Amino acid sequence: xxxxxxxxxxxxxxxxxxxxxxxxxxxxxxxxxxxxxxxxxxxxxxxxxxxxxxxxxxxxxxxxxxxxxxxxxxxxxxxxxxxxxxxxxxxxxxxxxxxxxxxxxxxxxxxxxxxxxxxxxxxxxxxxxxxxxxxxxxxxxxxxxxxxxxxxxxxxxxxxxxxxxxxxxxxxxxxxxxxxxxxxxxxxxxxxxxxxxxxxxxxxxxxxxxxxxxxxxxxxxxxxxxxxxxxxxxxxxxxxxxxxxxxxxxxxxxxxxxxxxxxxxxxxxxxxxxxxxxxxxxxxxxxxxxxxxxxxxxxxxxxxxxxxxxxxxxxxxxxxxxxxxxxxxxxxxxxxxxxxxxxxxxxxxxxxxxxxxxxxxxxxxxxxxxxxxxxxxxxxxxxxxxxxxxxxxxxxxx
Numbered sequence: 001x002x003x004x005x006x007x008x009x010x011x012x013x014x015x016x017x018x019x020x021x022x023x024x025x026x027x028x029x030x031x032x033x034x035x036x037x038x039x040x041x042x043x044x045x046x047x048x049x050x051x052x053x054x055x056x057x058x059x060x061x062x063x064x065x066x067x068x069x070x071x072x073x074x075x076x077x078x079x080x081x082x083x084x085x086x087x088x089x090x091x092x093x094x095x096x097x098x099x100x101x102x103x104x105x106x107x108x109x110x111x112x113x114x115x116x117x118x119x120x121x122x123x124x125x126x127x128x129x130x131x132x133x134x135x136x137x138x139x140x141x142x143x144x145x146x147x148x149x150x151x152x153x154x155x156x157x158x159x160x161x162x163x164x165x166x167x168x169x170x171x172x173x174x175x176x177x178x179x180x181x182x183x184x185x186x187x188x189x190x191x192x193x194x195x196x197x198x199x200x201x202x203x204x205x206x207x208x209x210x211x212x213x214x215x216x217x218x219x220x221x222x223x224x225x226x227x228x229x230x231x232x233x234x235x236x237x238x239x240x241x242x243x244x245x246x247x248x249x250x251x252x253x254x255x256x257x258x259x260x261x262x263x264x265x266x267x268x269x270x271x272x273x274x275x276x277x278x279x280x281x282x283x284x285x286x287x288x289x290x291x292x293x294x295x296x297x298x299x300x301x302x303x304x305x306x307x308x309x310x311x312x313x314x315x316x317x318x319x320x321x322x323x324x325x326x327x328x329x330x331x332x333x334x335x336x337x338x339x340x341x342x343x344x345x346x347x348x349x350x351x352x353x354x355x356x357x358x359x360x361x362x363x364x365x366x367x368x369x370x371x372x373x374x375x376x377x378x379x380x381x382x383x384x385x386x387x388x389x390x391x392x393x394x395x396x397x398x
Contacts (some may be wrong), residue, residue: 013283015289015293016302019279019293020305021301021305025301026066028309030059031312031317032320037050043123045125045317046320046321047330047333067166069280070166071170071173072231072234072276075234075236075237075238078174078236087378088379090372093364093368102310102348105348107160110131111131114130117318119322128158134148135160139164142171144165161313161314169228172222173229175223196229197253200226201263203221203224227265229257231257233260234254237254305345315341316338316341320333
């Protein structure tokens, strides 16, 4: 289940990387087959029409499946990262070293391609794809462009790539969990998170966060994330179970998270969420499926999943449209586009993401240590050391 990885620590859970690869492929496959066809989009943009909608409509669930699986994975990994961080500054540097290098490269490439090729101008429903400076800069700092746009008279501002909205959700989760870990300490963190999940459930039920003031509603709901916090919570619970610390408070938290997920969904469908949790359970339960999740090609996709996720949606659509105009059939254009973008993602991972993360950490770590020594209140309060579990000791960064 584990292997050596010098860049990310002494050991790493292979099956988690494989599962991340499956999540990324699920999202990409949905975007390359059904995302830009009716009824998912006002008009069908694919040169091959809605052939996949007619023949394999069940692929519609792949996008949400992959995104939810990423959220659960984040909850698992971030709790581990917090336990290995010394304070707020150290945690922030670790996250930014992980997120920013690939985002800068991918958002810049996407902007140049989207604005430079101009395929978006071929369709009425995609004219808003042209990236503005506001949208580009907002995407780089992981803040919803429409939120900033509302303040400066551009409420229709959008992300460079549509999938970036999940990074906005992730960054809010990072901020909330880090502040709770800092304020409550490791010993009382679970109690604090139970309270947060309860408030999120109340917001999902419409009992709070529905004032007449738009700004007040934003202040309440942005950190609570009523429709998504439950997935992150299940990741936290999975990590506690994996390290042998689960108890009755975890069962209570699981119930609150489940209720929050159900209350936050419009369609109230539980089967997709059960599939997400069952998939993640494969990482925690020993079995032959670890061989599948540890298959080297799938591991490669998992390691490069972040740049692949960032750099595929609208750029992939442009590639499919351009290939279609040249008479390339979908059975060729879809795998060729996927293969090309996967190759670019792997190159970004090895050429940018890993080395940049190492450089940023090495350069900023001494400064973080000095800063937290000078301002001791920025450090995390340590509780009882974690109980050893089947995964005690490995290092995973996302």
